[in-house]
Amino acid sequence: MSKLNRAWHDANPMPANPTLDQRVEWHLAHTAHCGCRPIPRLVLEELARRGIAVPETTR
Numbered sequence: 842m843s844k845l846n847r848a849w850h851d852a853n854p855m856p857a858n859p860t861l862d863q864r865v866e867w868h869l870a871h872t873a874h875c876g877c878r879p880i881p882r883l884v885l886e887e888l889a890r891r892g893i894a895v896p897e898t899t900r
């Protein structure tokens with residue numbers, strides 16, 4: 842189920858030239874509020890490296 846949460850995106854733009862930390866934080870928040878796109882592989886790998894559970898709503 843992919844549904845764009847326009848209000849969340851308007852309030853939470855991805856920073857320009859984001860650091861990996863910023864990307865990880867953004868995608869975790871994004872996945873909790875919006876399902877318009879999956880978490881990129883690089884971010885998934887970083888979550889695994891940090892031992893952070895990947896939210897189920899990424900599918």
Ligand SMILES: [Zn+2]
Pocket residue numbers: 844845846850871875876877878
């Ligand atoms: Zn989205």
